[in-house]
Structure formats: C-alpha cells, structure tokens
Amino acid sequence: MCGITGLQLRNPSLYPQLGQLTVPMLDVLASRGPDSTGVAVYRHDAPPGQHKYSLCAPSAGYDWAGYVSALEGAAGVVPVEFRARGRDGVIVTSIGPDRGPELLTAIDPSVRLFGYGTAIEVYKDVGPAAEVCARYDVGSMGGYQAVGHTRMATESAVTTEHSHPFAVSSDLALVHNGSFSNYASVRRQLADRGVRFDTDNDSEVAARYIAMQMAGGADLAEALLLVMKTFDGFYTLLVAAERSIAIVRDSFACKPMVVAETDDYVAVGSEYVALAGLPGVEKARVFEPMPEEIYTWEA
C-alpha cells in the first residue's frame, strides 16, 4: 500500500506547529506502511544565501565534528554549521548545489545525502512513523510545508536509503504510493543522459526524471505532465518544491488521495483519517482528486 501525506500552511501563525500537526498524520498512515517512514520539512531558517544538506550517518555515534572540519578544509575557508538530529544532522553552509552534493559525498562516501536546498530538510529511516518521528524529534519542527511517507515495500529492499521522500535536487521531494512498471526502461534512458542513482527503487527514477525536467526549464506541473506521458504503472504522487506542493494520480486512480482545504492550510493524505486531527478540518472542503489531473498549491 504505502501512505502519503502533505501539509502546506497558509496561516503563518501555524508555522511553529508544522511538525506537531504532521506527526499524527504519519502515525495514522503507519497502518498503510509500517516498513519505513520519511518526511521532508520546509522552513526558511538558514541565513540568506545559505543551503541546508540533510545527511545520514553510516552508524550511531558518527564523528560529525571530524566530518565538518574535513568539509571546511576541502571547501576552503567556508564556515560550516552542523545541526544534529538524532544520529544524523543538517549541514548549513554557503556551498551551493552546483558543487555541494559532490563535495559532501566525497568527504565520506558512507555518509548519505538525503536532500538539500534553501528550505528542505529530509529525515527518513526504517521503522513505523511514531518511532522514526521521535528519533528525529519531527514534532518539534516548525515550517511552512511538509510531505511524508509511510512505506510498505513492494519494489525494492527495506533500508534507510530506499525510504521516501526522494529529494534529489534542490528543494525537491517526492513521495509515491504505487509501483511503476516501466521504471527500468526510464532509468536506462536517464542513465544514458548521465543521471546517477542512489538506489534501485522505482520512485527514485520518477524523482530524478522530475528533477531533470525542472533543470531543463519545466515547472513542477509541467514536469508532472511529462511523468504521466513517460511512466506506466500505478501511482499517486505527491511532490514538493520550494514554494509549492503538487499531486497527480494515474489514469486508473486505484491509489487513493484525499484533499482538505481551509483558509489556514491545504492538507493531503492517502485517507481522510490521517487528516482528521487537523484544526478545523471538519469545516474543510474535502474531495478526492481526479485521475490525470495535476493539482498544485503555492505556499
């Protein structure tokens, strides 16, 4: 199955509560996917011109201080801030996305880069939602939007790397409920054009495909239109960019999705029950998005 959920806040007074509102949404959806859990949280808390890199440690007790000094040395006179999150952490630095990902992974190839951008932070790991969210203290996080995923694995292994979201370019995050049937072909086409993959997961192919289209000038909605043309299979996709979230469902629409909109937020989830704890949701406009239609909301 898998559960997907997202929350984009329209009322800034709710920003401090983003994590607190998102954790119960994921927790309810653990029934659709107990294997692993992940969330991308968006907040502009880095100084202007700085970028955030969400890094995953190869093991508990990792020497982050050593990693940071190695990075400072390699980058040359660039100050680097490290924000610890459980075993993992977020690097805040002026090193841009043009050379950041390569530089960071070269320091220690066993450290995995789960996402980067001016606003995004990605936390994901094996385990049900309540455990994973507690591990990273997601409940205490503020922000203006979040997308999350609870995974029931069908296409590839249950590991931290195979967990969603797949956040493969600046401030872009994808979560997927379903399974692509032609992803190996698309993957080969992307590989021929120089795209590299971290995992053998089908959803990562869609994330890399969208990133490639957006790098080529497409906006999020246009990239999703191309996903519909290129990918075959079952999917309800929820994709976030720096200032927007979008959903698209395949033509058969067998993977569910519910949208609830109020003046304060737009919330989406695989089942309404995941949204039921949100403030004022009983007065929201609630509907199921149509197949092959792209819905976007701007933050």
Added chain:
Amino acid sequence: MGGVATVELSCAELSVREVNAALRALPDGSVARVIAPRGLHNLAVGLTARIDITIAGNAGYYLAGLCDGPDVDVEGFVGWSVGENLMSGTVRVRGNASECAGASARGGLIVIEGDASSRAGISLKGGMIAIGGDVGHMSGFMAQAGTILIGGDAADSLGDSLYEAVIYVGGKIRSLGSDARVEELDAEDMRRVRELAAAAGFDHVIAEDVTKVASAKQLYNFDALKDQKY
C-alpha cells in the same frame, strides 16, 4: 423526533467495533448520532433495523456497507465504497464521496449531495444512486441492475460494459465506455428521474433534459469466432 431519545455514540470514546455493536443493538424506530467519526472506516455497517443514524462529520471507507434497513445521514465527506452492497434503506452524504460509491448495492437509495469520484455505482445490482454533482471516470462500470442519476457531469468511460442498469446524466458526458450508448428518453424514464430526483431532493435536475445511457448489448454474448486473433 417524536419523543424518541437520541442515542449518542462518540468515536472518541468507543472503538468502531463498539459503535457498530451499539448501533446493532438498537430496535426499530431508534435514533442515533455518531459523533467524532474522524474519517474512521467501516462505521454503521451490516445493520438490519429500521433506525435513523446521523454521522456527525467526515467518515472513511465502507460507511453503511452491507446495511439492510437503516437511514444513515452523513454530515460531511465519505471515503471509498459508501453503501457498498447496500440491501435496503438510505444513505445520504451531505458532502463529497470518494471512489466506488454504492458499489454492488442490491437495493436502497444512496444520495451524494456533492461530487462522487471514480467508479460510482460500479457493479450496481439493483440499488438507486443519486449524485447531485459530478462523477469520476468509469462510473456505472458493469452495473447490472438499478438506476444511477447524475446531476452534474460525468468523466470518461461512463457506463462501460453496462448490463441492465440505466444511467441518467443532467450535465455533460466526457466519454462513454465500451458498449454504452445514449438512448431516447421516454415517459417511463422521465417518471423514474422525477421520482429519484424528488427522493434525493435535487431541484436542479430537470427530468426532460437528462441524457439516458444504457447498454448497447453488444458484449452480452461472447462470440468465440469473432475477430479470431487468439
């Protein structure tokens, strides 16, 4: 309410199983209100008494499925398969419905005041479904008997592989499914539409203006020799 005390059941305090057991214990003529439904699945299923139930909010999957008697009124949205396999009684949804509304219903009336998503009335077996707004794609798929009234527009592949069920559409039809065709409205059709619209409380449906969709009956019998490609 004619002096009948309303039994209030809260999903914040009781499990779905406990709520359903309490509803099942009510005798004919009872009135119940289920509060804090919070999108929970399988509420008010399998009930056989003639009771009035209000669901005070948005509900999840299979609401009032398999029921044979009660009148259920939802003050909100419902998830997939509302009134699935309904035998008799009514289900009224004040908001929108997700996919497969009224799937396989054998009897009774299901009213969706808002929009219904894909596959509304799939495999309908004799019940009546009235949708005030639009319906999603593949609605009425393989419907065998019964009536579907759509006040708004229908998305793609309406009435694909229909059997004896009939669909009436007040708005536009994006496309018809295989073996579905538009037929001329006769006086009997208009009477059916008028009755169903009145029962649903739909003032916006004009019986003379609806489009009737029924089976072209070309898929009724499989002809093994036709287009021998196998």
